[in-house]
Amino acid sequence: MTHHEGNGNKRAILVCEGTGCVSSRSIFIREELQKELISQGLAESVEVKPTGCHGFCEKGPIVIIEPDGIFYCNVKEKDAAEIVESHLKNGTPVERLFYKDPATKTPISRYEDIAFYKKQQRVVLRNCGHINPENIDDYIDAGGYEGLNKVLSGMSPEQVIDEVTMSKLRGRGGAGFPTGRKWAGALKSERTPKYVVCNADEGDPGAFMDRSTLEADPHAVMEGMVICGYAIGSNQGYIYVRAEYPLAIKRLKIAIEQAKERGFLGENILGSGFTFNLEIAQGAGAFVCGEASALMYSIEGKRGMPRVKPPRSVESGLYTMPTVLNNVKSFATVPVIISRGSDWFAGIGSPESPGTAVFALTGKVVNSGLVEVPMGATLREIIFDIGGGVMGGREFKAVQTGGPSGGCLPSHQLDLPVDFDSLGSAGSIMGSGGMVVMDQRTCMVDVARFFLSFTQEESCGKCNPCRIGTELVLEILERICEGKGKPGDIELLEEWSQTIIKGSLCGLGKSAPNPVLSTIRYFRDEYEAHINEKRCPGGICKELISFSIDEEKCKGCGLCVKNCPTEAVILIEKKQPVKLDQEKCIKCGTCYDACKFDAVIVT
Amino acid sequence: MESPLAEILKPFRDKKGVTIAVLQRVQEELGYLPREAIDEISRTLRISASEIYGVITFYAQFRTVPRGRHVVRVCRGTACHVRGGGAVLDQVKRELGIDENESTEDMEYTLETVACIGACALAPAMVIDEDTFGQVTPGKASDIFMARRGEN
Numbered sequence: 001m002t003h004h005e006g007n008g009n010k011r012a013i014l015v016c017e018g019t020g021c022v023s024s025r026s027i028f029i030r031e032e033l034q035k036e037l038i039s040q041g042l043a044e045s046v047e048v049k050p051t052g053c054h055g056f057c058e059k060g061p062i063v064i065i066e067p068d069g070i071f072y073c074n075v076k077e078k079d080a081a082e083i084v085e086s087h088l089k090n091g092t093p094v095e096r097l098f099y100k101d102p103a104t105k106t107p108i109s110r111y112e113d114i115a116f117y118k119k120q121q122r123v124v125l126r127n128c129g130h131i132n133p134e135n136i137d138d139y140i141d142a143g144g145y146e147g148l149n150k151v152l153s154g155m156s157p158e159q160v161i162d163e164v165t166m167s168k169l170r171g172r173g174g175a176g177f178p179t180g181r182k183w184a185g186a187l188k189s190e191r192t193p194k195y196v197v198c199n200a201d202e203g204d205p206g207a208f209m210d211r212s213t214l215e216a217d218p219h220a221v222m223e224g225m226v227i228c229g230y231a232i233g234s235n236q237g238y239i240y241v242r243a244e245y246p247l248a249i250k251r252l253k254i255a256i257e258q259a260k261e262r263g264f265l266g267e268n269i270l271g272s273g274f275t276f277n278l279e280i281a282q283g284a285g286a287f288v289c290g291e292a293s294a295l296m297y298s299i300e301g302k303r304g305m306p307r308v309k310p311p312r313s314v315e316s317g318l319y320t321m322p323t324v325l326n327n328v329k330s331f332a333t334v335p336v337i338i339s340r341g342s343d344w345f346a347g348i349g350s351p352e353s354p355g356t357a358v359f360a361l362t363g364k365v366v367n368s369g370l371v372e373v374p375m376g377a378t379l380r381e382i383i384f385d386i387g388g389g390v391m392g393g394r395e396f397k398a399v400q401t402g403g404p405s406g407g408c409l410p411s412h413q414l415d416l417p418v419d420f421d422s423l424g425s426a427g428s429i430m431g432s433g434g435m436v437v438m439d440q441r442t443c444m445v446d447v448a449r450f451f452l453s454f455t456q457e458e459s460c461g462k463c464n465p466c467r468i469g470t471e472l473v474l475e476i477l478e479r480i481c482e483g484k485g486k487p488g489d490i491e492l493l494e495e496w497s498q499t500i501i502k503g504s505l506c507g508l509g510k511s512a513p514n515p516v517l518s519t520i521r522y523f524r525d526e527y528e529a530h531i532n533e534k535r536c537p538g539g540i541c542k543e544l545i546s547f548s549i550d551e552e553k554c555k556g557c558g559l560c561v562k563n564c565p566t567e568a569v570i571l572i573e574k575k576q577p578v579k580l581d582q583e584k585c586i587k588c589g590t591c592y593d594a595c596k597f598d599a600v601i602v603t
Numbered sequence: 604m605e606s607p608l609a610e611i612l613k614p615f616r617d618k619k620g621v622t623i624a625v626l627q628r629v630q631e632e633l634g635y636l637p638r639e640a641i642d643e644i645s646r647t648l649r650i651s652a653s654e655i656y657g658v659i660t661f662y663a664q665f666r667t668v669p670r671g672r673h674v675v676r677v678c679r680g681t682a683c684h685v686r687g688g689g690a691v692l693d694q695v696k697r698e699l700g701i702d703e704n705e706s707t708e709d710m711e712y713t714l715e716t717v718a719c720i721g722a723c724a725l726a727p728a729m730v731i732d733e734d735t736f737g738q739v740t741p742g743k744a745s746d747i748f749m750a751r752r753g754e755n
Contacts, residue, residue, distance in 0.1 A: 019720070019721055019722055020721075020722045020723075020724050020725060023722050023725055023728075023735035023737060024725075024737070057722075057723070057724030057725075058724045060724065202721075203718060203719075204719070205679065205680035205681045205682075205684075205718045205719035206680045206681030206682045206719060206723055207719070207721075208719070208721030208722075208723060211721050212721075243627065243664055244717070244720070245721075281623075281624075282623070282624070282627060283662075284623050284626070284627065284662035284663070284664040284665060285662050285663030285664040285718075286661060286662050286663065287718070298623065299620060300619070300620040301619075301620040301621055301622030301623050301624070301658070302622070302658065303657055303658055303661040304661065304662075319619075319620075360721075360723060362681070362682035362723035362724070362726065363681070363682050363685045363686065363723075363726075364685055364686065368682070368723055368724035368726070369724060400681065403681070434681065436681045436682055436685060437685075438685055442685055447684075447685070450681070450684050451681075454679075454718070460661075562742070563740060563742040564742060565694050565697075565740075565741035565742045565744070565745050586690075586693065586741075588687070588690035588693065588694070588741045589687065589690060590687075590690065590740050590741050590742055593687070593740070594740075
């Protein structure tokens with residue numbers, strides 16, 4: 001096995017090339033850094049490495065210097081020369097690119113000291129941002145394929161499954177089914193061929209954990225799948241990944257080729273006689289394909305419509321053969337459970353849901369990004385300690401977890417420990433890990449309408465209660481938002497929601513009403529304000545609000561004028577209050593968000 | 604005469620479960636899936652055209668009409684929604700004078716929405732062809748199109 005020469009001692013510049021940072025030109029930054037190293041004569045002693053997502057997307061593009069552990073944020077191409085000259089050549093880190101603590105404004109040089117990272121515990125994301133995902137040696141140097149090695153040098157399939165069972169790993173796709181039990185079910189079946197399927201059809205709007213994991217550490221997911229194949233007696237795996245994730249697909253393809261070359265994949269793996277092949281199946285954009293049976297039909301090239309269960313997929317899955325389907329994060333966890341032992345894993349987090357939870361923390365939160373915490377951490381710790389609280393110092397209103405199948409939780413639930421069971425009892429779900437923070441300027445009826453319009457469109461149409469029910473519920477929500485709600489609408493929403501839950505076959509239908517029911521449960525007063533007073537407390541529903549200027553507060557700075565898309569705000573004279581032309585105003589709220597003096601009033 | 608699709612379809616002949624992969628490959632080549640292509644895929648894979656059409660209409664990725672030269676995709680993910688993505692979409696519609704899934708008359712632009720591009724820290728986000736624009740406001744959206752009109 002060839003290793004990087006001097007990999008341990010050589011200095012490295014890690015440039016984040018996850019989708020977020022690439023969108024802000026990180027590839028060009030890497031090229032610029034490389035050029036500078038060459039022109040300043042450091043190309044031999046310093047290596048520039050592209051990495052996957054480091055998680056702190058809010059501060060991207062991110063550049064880290066190792067082994068120093070120095071963290072640079074919001075880096076631009078023009079900063080490359082200074083980083084190379086000042087830091088790498090002269091040993092003086094570039095302080096102006098350090099992360100600054102928002103409260104104290106103190107610059108923090110090392111990423112381990114930044115609040116966003118300090119409270120995290122990274123198991124699934126262990127390598128994300130630290131290795132080059134396109135170089136298998138980086139993964140091996142970080143302890144990769146040790147789990148597979150251990151499995152193939154003496155463990156029986158039963159022992160592997162026992163280890164996974166004892167770790168109490170529960171499926172990270174959202175439902176939380178015990179992984180060991182699923183694998184045992186597939187091992188028991190004598191029908192062959194059996195299949196291993198990785199669900200990377202991350203269709204939840206507002207979620208990007210699986211994509212980031214695949215982009216940053218594809219080998220971890222593949223290693224977990226090979227171990228699963230050995231444990232259940234399967235020789236063929238499929239990774240079902242969204243076609244909308246081109247970077248993840250590209251890196252997986254590279255990883256598959258490299259793993260084959262090194263004997264971790266293909267015929268006679270590591271000389272053990274065990275054979276396992278892996279194929280990528282590209283999804284074509286259907287949310288319902290996140291459901292196991294629908295996903296398997298989609299791999300078969302058919303319309304992805306869920307079927308009645310039982311039989312469960314461990315008995316009759318892909319091409320009606322025994323199949324284990326797990327989420328990206330579940331597979332990525334397996335190798336470390338094997339290499340570090342089930343006791344280690346079971347000791348993290350809460351006793352019934354051990355391990356960690358990965359969230360894509362987004363919305364009106366200061367630090368958007370990928371967050372991994374021990375199960376049982378509270379929502380408050382995630383949103384306020386790690387996430388830095390609500391943007392612009394506004395008041396927290398709700399947090400939405402679990403995507404379109406999840407629910408919205410209000411501030412009095414902030415101390416809820418996050419795990420499968422507690423979120424469920426509060427009316428939301430763990431889901432695959434989207435976590436969207438909402439502030440006072442969010443209308444909860446509008447949020448319910450937003451999710452229903454999504455599920456209504458994505459309903460596959462097989463079950464009438466889902467196909468027709470979501471449409472009817474959406475119609476009511478739309479009319480409430482338009483100020484045409486009637487007394488009795490809330491009760492009607494509740495009744496029809498129950499019908500959809502009872503009458504739908506799959507998880508999409510059964511959970512589609514969750515956003516409606518949870519917003520009614522916690523924010524009924526907002527529904528009532530819309531219906532009875534024709535008022536939108538969040539200031540979002542256009543038919544119910546109007547904008548005006550507080551002439552006392554307006555300083556005439558003209559910022560709103562500059563930002564208004566329809567020239568509805570007019571600055572007649574500098575430093576005099578602006579005028580708002582109601583005819584031209586489209587109520588988009590841009591002026592409200594732009595104003596630094598709270599001079600825009602929404603009523 | 605051999606059709607230009609024959610070469611593309613050849614590796615998929617007699618394979619199971621390839622319908623979606625074939626459609627993706629053909630759409631990549633032609634930009635959309637015209638009626639004639641569906642018929643030819645049907646003959647090659649020995650699957651009825653109606654079944655193929657059923658697959659096409661089920662998945663958001665497939666199109667049966669051509670797209671404009673540039674594709675504008677406004678993200679409708681949750682993070683973008685709570686940060687004002689709806690107002691951005693409205694503004695882009697006004698700028699281009701078209702609705703979602705429509706193309707401008709000169710076929711310069713097609714407007715689409717996407718469930719989530721996963722760049723939530725950049726919310727609200729908009730993608731034009733390969734370029735991602737982050738923290739877009741209605742005003743910024745107007746500026747982007749104004750600049751493009753100036754360039755073109």
